[in-house]
Amino acid sequence: MNVCKNFKFLRVARDCIRNFGGRAVSPRSTSNTFTLEPLHQRELIRVHGAEVVPFLQGLVTNDVSRLQEPSGPSSMYALFLNRGGRLLYDTIIYRTNDPDTFLLECDRDASSDFRRHLRTYRVRKRIDIDTIDDEYMPWVLFNEKGRGNIRTHKAMDLFIAPDPRIGIMGTRVLAPGDINATKLTKDLWCHHDVVAVHSTPECNYKLLRYKQGIGEGVAELPPGKCFPLEANADYLNGVSFNKGCYVGQELTARVHHSGVIRKRYMPIRFTAPVSNHFTVKSVAGANLGRVFGHAHNHGVALLRVEPALNSEQQLMLDGERCYVDRPSWWPKEAVTKRSFAALE
Numbered sequence: 001m002n003v004c005k006n007f008k009f010l011r012v013a014r015d016c017i018r019n020f021g022g023r024a025v026s027p028r029s030t031s032n033t034f035t036l037e038p039l040h041q042r043e044l045i046r047v048h049g050a051e052v053v054p055f056l057q058g059l060v061t062n063d064v065s066r067l068q069e070p071s072g073p074s075s076m077y078a079l080f081l082n083r084g085g086r087l088l089y090d091t092i093i094y095r096t097n098d099p100d101t102f103l104l105e106c107d108r109d110a111s112s113d114f115r116r117h118l119r120t121y122r123v124r125k126r127i128d129i130d131t132i133d134d135e136y137m138p139w140v141l142f143n144e145k146g147r148g149n150i151r152t153h154k155a156m157d158l159f160i161a162p163d164p165r166i167g168i169m170g171t172r173v174l175a176p177g178d179i180n181a182t183k184l185t186k187d188l189w190c191h192h193d194v195v196a197v198h199s200t201p202e203c204n205y206k207l208l209r210y211k212q213g214i215g216e217g218v219a220e221l222p223p224g225k226c227f228p229l230e231a232n233a234d235y236l237n238g239v240s241f242n243k244g245c246y247v248g249q250e251l252t253a254r255v256h257h258s259g260v261i262r263k264r265y266m267p268i269r270f271t272a273p274v275s276n277h278f279t280v281k282s283v284a285g286a287n288l289g290r291v292f293g294h295a296h297n298h299g300v301a302l303l304r305v306e307p308a309l310n311s312e313q314q315l316m317l318d319g320e321r322c323y324v325d326r327p328s329w330w331p332k333e334a335v336t337k338r339s340f341a342a343l344e
C-alpha cells in the first residue's frame with residue numbers, strides 16, 4: 001500500500017472518531033486560546049434595593065444608569081472617592097437579571113472597609129449590602145496578543161462580560177464558587193469555543209496588568225493617596241463627566257476641565273531585581289514617583305509624566321536603571337504640554 005495514502009487514511013479516520021465521540025479541534029477553536037485564572041484577590045459584593053441606582057450614582061465616578069439601558073454595557077469600571085476627591089476603592093460593577101441588584105467587584109483585603117463605606121452612605125435607603133464570596137468567584141480570561149473572541153450566550157450558571165477598561169484585559173467570568181478550573185475549562189470549550197489554559201509565572205493576570213500600567217486593589221491604589229485621573233480613570237472608561245454630583249466630583253471635574261494632570265500610573269521595566277526601595281529617581285537624585293507593584297521585571301508606578309516620558313531622562317530605582325513605556329492604550333493626544341502642568 002502506498003505510504004502517503006496510508007497516512008492520509010489514518011488522519012481521516014482519526015478525525016472521524018473525534019467527531020463521533022465529541023468535537024475535533026478546529027482552526028477557529030485553536031485561535032481562541034485564552035489564559036484562565038481565578039481572581040483570588042477579588043471579592044463580589046451584592047447591592048440590592050429599589051433605590052440602588054441613585055444610591056450608587058451618588059458614590060461612584062461613572063454613570064451607573066447606563067447599566068439599566070437596554071443596549072447598555074453588562075459591566076462598568078468605576079472608582080469610589082473620598083470627599084477630597086482622592087481615590088478610595090476601585091470596582092467593576094456588573095448588572096444582573098434583576099434591575100434592582102448589582103454585583104460590585106472589590107479587593108478582598110478591603111472588602112470589610114468597602115462594605116462599611118457603602119453602609120455609611122446608605123442612611124435610610126432600603127439597600128441590602130452583603131458579600132457573596134461563598135456563592136460566586138470572579139475569573140479572568142485573557143489573550144496577551146488580543147486575538148480570538150468569546151461567544152457570550154448563556155450556559156450553565158456563568159456570567160461573562162468583557163473587561164470594561166481596555167480590550168487587552170480580556171473577559172471577566174463570574175462562576176459559582178463550587179466550580180473548579182477543570183470544570184470551567186470544559187464548559188468554556190463546549191459552550192463558548194474557548195480553549196482555556198492555566199496561568200504561569202510568565203503569563204498571568206498580574207503581569208498583564210503591570211505591562212499595561214494598570215493598578216488594582218488597595219496595595220497598588222492606596223486609599224487617599226492619588227486622584228482618579230492620576231489612576232487613568234479617564235482613559236480606562238471609569239469616569240463620566242456628564243453625570244450629576246457624586247462624592248469627590250467637584251475636584252475631579254475641575255482637574256479634567258483644566259487639563260492639569262501632573263502624575264499618572266504607568267508601566268515600568270526593571271533591569272535588576274526590585275528590593276525594598278520603591279522610589280524612582282532621576283540620575284540627579286530627584287524623586288519622580290513610586291512603584292506600587294512588581295513581578296519579574298515589570299511593575300506599575302505612579303510617576304511624574306514629563307520627566308518619566310522624556311527620552312533624555314534616565315530613571316533609576318535603587319541605583320539600577322529602569323525604563324518607562326507610554327501605554328499603547330493612552331489616547332494620542334494624552335501627552336501634551338498642558339498635561340505637564342503641576343497639580344497640587
